[in-house]
Amino acid sequence: MRKFVMLFAAIALFLVETGAYAGGEVVVYSARKEHLIKPLFDQFTKDTGIKVIYTTDKAPVLLQKILAEGKNTRADILMTVDAGNLWHAAEQGVLQPIKSGTLNSNIPEHLKDPKKRWFGLSVRARTIIYDSRDVQPDELSTYADLSNPKWENELCLRTSKKVYNRSLVAMLIAEKGYVETLDIVRGWVNNLAMKPTSGDTKVIEAILAGKCNVGVVNSYYLGRFVDKNGEIPVKIFWANQNSTGTHVNVSGAGVTKYAKNKENAVKLIEWLSGEKAQKIFAELNHEYPANPESKVSKLLAEWGTFKQNVINVSLAGELQDEAIKLMDEAGYK
Known part of the structure; x- marks a missing residue:
């Protein structure tokens, strides 16, 4: 009986640490302001049943927080503005490569890290x-x-x-x-x-x-x-x-190196690259979708199309x- 209890506890610990519970919450450290991310996270939870917990601050503060927390960080995802900030975070070793056919398909090459540690989500x-x-x-x-x-x-x-x-x-x-x-x-x-x-x-x-x-x-x-x-x-x-x-530049996101719920973190970033989320990005802040299949806001449509570098x-x-x-x-x- 004692061996069974120990085995059950070990399995439960494994499930928690790997985020293997289907409804495991995702923790996001975001340099984007709350009013620009909450509608997205609320819709994601509505669509998937996966809860998103988030904290907001300036990009350098969040990066230092993740570095200081190390293996004990609560963050599954770092979300921030500007490829410069994303690159710096990746070079500091706080992000891990993401293997995702969905992201590779949805996001053009020039809007993502060549090593796939982060992906642009709005332009x-x-x-x-x-x-x-x-x-x-x-x-x-x-x-x-x-x-x-x-x-x-x-x-x-x-x-x-x-x-x-x-x-x-x-x-x-x-x-x-x-x-x-x-x-x-x-x-x-x-x-x-x-x-x-x-x-x-x-x-x-x-x-x-x-x-x-x-x-x-x-x-x-x-x-x-x-x-x-x-x-x-x-x-x-x-x-x-x-x-x-x-x-052009991006706001984007990556999965942290010590993410406790990597599976659902990837699901969230994939969802953010999809047409529903891209439409919300566009309407909330007049940003251009990173996914070229998505539509822009009415105002941006009036401005016409342009060639991106x-x-x-x-x-x-x-x-x-x-x-x-x-x-x-x-x-x-």
């Missing part, structure tokens, strides 16, 4: 916006062209301290090399109409107030702004359409340190 284009009262679309072309002296005192940018512009510069380094990218960023600095802002919304507001005529933002910031304020004269322009395509977004992380060095050298604050 944001970082592109040019302009004041349609003073600028015509045919005056715009590329990120590099914003360094042209014709834009002197007309450019607004977000601070270099945030990851989004660091990732954009990292991708420019990947395409053009350090020296040419340095010239471009120096040109941006020379053309600034005001100090770099703390956020993309402030770039939109500055253009609207007539403080500058052109800027660079993540597309969903303009979508949010239009949702809140109605039609405005600040318009979107898809950069680099006659060459490499517009720079298909260089792998993992380079945003791989070249991040070079980008930071370059931006500092260029005087981009």
Whole structure:
């Protein structure tokens, strides 16, 4: 009898540690805000019966938390914005490769880690916006062209301290090399109409107030702004359409190295890559679906289609340190 009890206890422990209970809850550490993830998790639970427990914080805080917790981490999934953050987490050893035909099929190659440690789940284009009262679309072309002296005192940018512009510069380094990218960023600095802002919304507001005529933002910031304020004269322009395509980045997720419920964690990420979840992503925040079979929000459809730069977004992380060095050298604050 005693042997039977010990055997039963061992089996139960194995089931708990491997998350083998069909309804085993999934724990997510998310750098995405609650209002952007709760509707997704609620729908996943409704569809599958699998409960999702989540905690939110900034990406660096969550990464350090997982590292500090080590084998005892509660996190099954790390979800965060920007491929730079995802790459950094993977390189710190907190994520494990995912074997999933569903994810490989749903997510294009340039939007996932080459080693399959993380997958992009939504896409944001970082592109040019302009004041349609003073600028015509045919005056715009590329990120590099914003360094042209014709834009002197007309450019607004977000601070270099945030990851989004660091990732954009990292991708420019990947395409053009350090020296040419340095010239471009120096040109941006020379053309600034005001100090770099703390956020993309402030770039939109500055253009609207007539403080500058052109800027660079993540597309969903303009979508949010239009949702809140109605039609405005600040318009979107898809950069680099006659060459490499517009720079895109992702929000994404990976399974942690010491996930207690790997099976259901993979199920959640797979579900997030499917059409139902991709539609929710699009409608909640005007992000583009990572799954090319999914539809965009009504507003994004009105903006039209654009060519994405298909260089792998993992380079945003791989070249991040070079980008930071370059931006500092260029005087981009």
